[in-house]
Amino acid sequence: MKKCIVIPDSFKGTLSSEEVCRIVSDKIREIEPGCEVVAIPVADGGEGTVDCFLYAADAKKIEVETQGPYGETVAAYYARMGDTAVIEMAQAAGLPQVEGRENPALTSTYGVGLILRHAVEHGCKKLVIGLGGSCTNDAACGLAAAVGTKFFDRMGQNFIPAGGNLKNVEKIDVSETRKLLNGCQVIAMCDIDHPMHGTGGAAYIFAPQKGADEAAVKELDDNLKALDAAIKRELGKEVAEIPGAGAAGAMGAGIVAFLDGELQPGIRTVLELVHFDEALEGADLVITGEGKIDGQSLHGKVVVGVAERAARKGVPVVAVVGSVGEEAEKAYDMGVTAIFSINRQAVDFSVSRYQSRENLAATAEALIRFQKAFHR
Numbered sequence: 001m002k003k004c005i006v007i008p009d010s011f012k013g014t015l016s017s018e019e020v021c022r023i024v025s026d027k028i029r030e031i032e033p034g035c036e037v038v039a040i041p042v043a044d045g046g047e048g049t050v051d052c053f054l055y056a057a058d059a060k061k062i063e064v065e066t067q068g069p070y071g072e073t074v075a076a077y078y079a080r081m082g083d084t085a086v087i088e089m090a091q092a093a094g095l096p097q098v099e100g101r102e103n104p105a106l107t108s109t110y111g112v113g114l115i116l117r118h119a120v121e122h123g124c125k126k127l128v129i130g131l132g133g134s135c136t137n138d139a140a141c142g143l144a145a146a147v148g149t150k151f152f153d154r155m156g157q158n159f160i161p162a163g164g165n166l167k168n169v170e171k172i173d174v175s176e177t178r179k180l181l182n183g184c185q186v187i188a189m190c191d192i193d194h195p196m197h198g199t200g201g202a203a204y205i206f207a208p209q210k211g212a213d214e215a216a217v218k219e220l221d222d223n224l225k226a227l228d229a230a231i232k233r234e235l236g237k238e239v240a241e242i243p244g245a246g247a248a249g250a251m252g253a254g255i256v257a258f259l260d261g262e263l264q265p266g267i268r269t270v271l272e273l274v275h276f277d278e279a280l281e282g283a284d285l286v287i288t289g290e291g292k293i294d295g296q297s298l299h300g301k302v303v304v305g306v307a308e309r310a311a312r313k314g315v316p317v318v319a320v321v322g323s324v325g326e327e328a329e330k331a332y333d334m335g336v337t338a339i340f341s342i343n344r345q346a347v348d349f350s351v352s353r354y355q356s357r358e359n360l361a362a363t364a365e366a367l368i369r370f371q372k373a374f375h376r
Contacts, residue, residue: 001032001284001371005315007040007276009290009302011322014356016048017041018055023357024287024320027364032372038279042302045189045266046132047096050088053079057274059086064118066092067111069135070101076115084126084273085119087112089248090133093142095210097135102211104137104203104220105164109251113146120147120180128269129255130189131248135210137163137203137220139196139227140254148176149258163207163249166223172234174258186261189269191301194246196239196253197224202246210249224250231257267305276306280313285371287318287364293339294325307335320363322356323349340367 006028008020015023021039028037040056043049053059059079068074069092076091092111095102112129119127136142141151141161151161152171161169195201203212203220212220228240237257239245244263245253255261271277280286288306290297298304307317316337324341331339342359343352352359 001035001375003036003038003283004028004032005038005040005279005283005286007042007286007288007302007306008320009042009288010048011289011291011356011360013291014322014353015360017043017052019357020289020360021055023360024364027361028368031365031368038283040274040276040279042267042270043130045088045130045191047088047090047094049130049132049189050077050079050086050091052270053081053086053273057081062119062122064115066114068097069093069107069111070098071108071110074111076111078115078119080119080124081273083124084128085124086128086130086273087115087119088130089251090130091115093136094133095135096133098211102135104135104207104210104212104249105216106162107136107138107210108142108160108162109134109136109138109140109249110142110146110160113143116143117147117180120184125184127184127186128189128273129186130266131251132189132191134248134251136251137207137210137212137224137249138254139166139202139224139250140258141166141169141227143251144174144177144254144258147259148180149174150176161227163220163223167226169227169230172230172258174235177258178260181259186255186259187269188244188247188252188255188261188263189266190244190247190252190263191266192247193243195241196228196245196250197221200246202250205246206249228253265305267302271305271309276309277313280310280315283313283315285318286310286315287320287367289320291322292325293319293321293328293331295327295330298327298330298334303336304331304334307331311335318367320360320367
């Protein structure tokens with residue numbers, strides 16, 4: 001084997017995508033010392049997304065001071081590649097930052113907007129925002145305010161809306177935001193298709209894990225409906241039903257409405273930014289993987305996204321996973337060549353999770369040894 005690409009997602013709860021890359025790459029170099037290994041760790045837009053680009057794309061780490069969910073000063077960073085910035089919203093509005101004080105009616109994405117503004121003011125023209133792990137439900141109003149959008153209530157007072165007072169938005173002025181982002185492209189990495197509001201929307205599906213009880217969920221959803229009406233009236237945009245509008249507390253909807261941004265599947269964005277199609281040239285094998293593969297993980301997720309592109313180039317794809325669930329076999333019709341579970345014994349995840357490194361290394365070794373013998 002002359003060239004192998006290792007491009008996994010994390011094994012959630014056990015191994016980061018960087019760790020998976022390191023373990024598998026080390027085994028390839030041990031057994032096939034002459035093989036060129038291209039390691040590309042992948043994240044879904046949540047925590048760890050920026051680190052993946054710093055690891056895989058020779059990106060520059062840009063450190064900034066910003067605001068957290070309640071306006072406190074926090075340190076954050078983004079990845080810069082040429083005039084492209086990759087920003088992780090979870091660094092300024094992530095759920096771990098509000099542990100023990102969760103309240104999606106009050107938390108804000110303003111700090112995410114400050115990171116975005118920093119990138120734009122320092123010459124970045126392509127702005128990629130990872131949506132995932134949020135503690136907010138403000139539909140990106142905080143973010144938009146940080147980059148110039150003005151929100152006014154019925155009394156004509158300018159304010160920064162949060163999840164609990166979105167219903168007070170009467171007028172919206174995006175002129176400063178348009179001026180700041182002139183010539184820029186804003187892309188949000190989004191792997192869910194939930195709408196902005198309704199029983200399948202941001203509040204009902206995600207707000208409970210952010211600290212909202214049943215009454216709060218209803219109020220948050222009503223507020224999103226009111227904001228949706230204001231967006232239609234003030235900006236002439238229909239954003240509520242866009243797939244992914246409900247992502248990250250309806251940040252998906254807000255990025256489209258206020259920033260003229262677009263929503264893309266996370267894996268598509270990642271593969272484009274790391275020039276995966278070019279990396280496939282001359283590759284003999286692609287090894288990908290994730291914690292569990294099943295019918296749910298076949299929609300816009302890493303394994304299938306990688307397999308579909310590799311299949312176009314005729315490169316076989318092996319998925320190394322923690323566990324194999326129902327309907328996983330459908331992946332074979334989507335470009336995956338073979339699926340291997342790292343579980344070597346019939347034990348519960350509560351036990352096997354502590355053996356993940358050893359099990360992954362052993363599975364990778366067996367796979368590479370078989371591949372080497374097969375091609376001898």
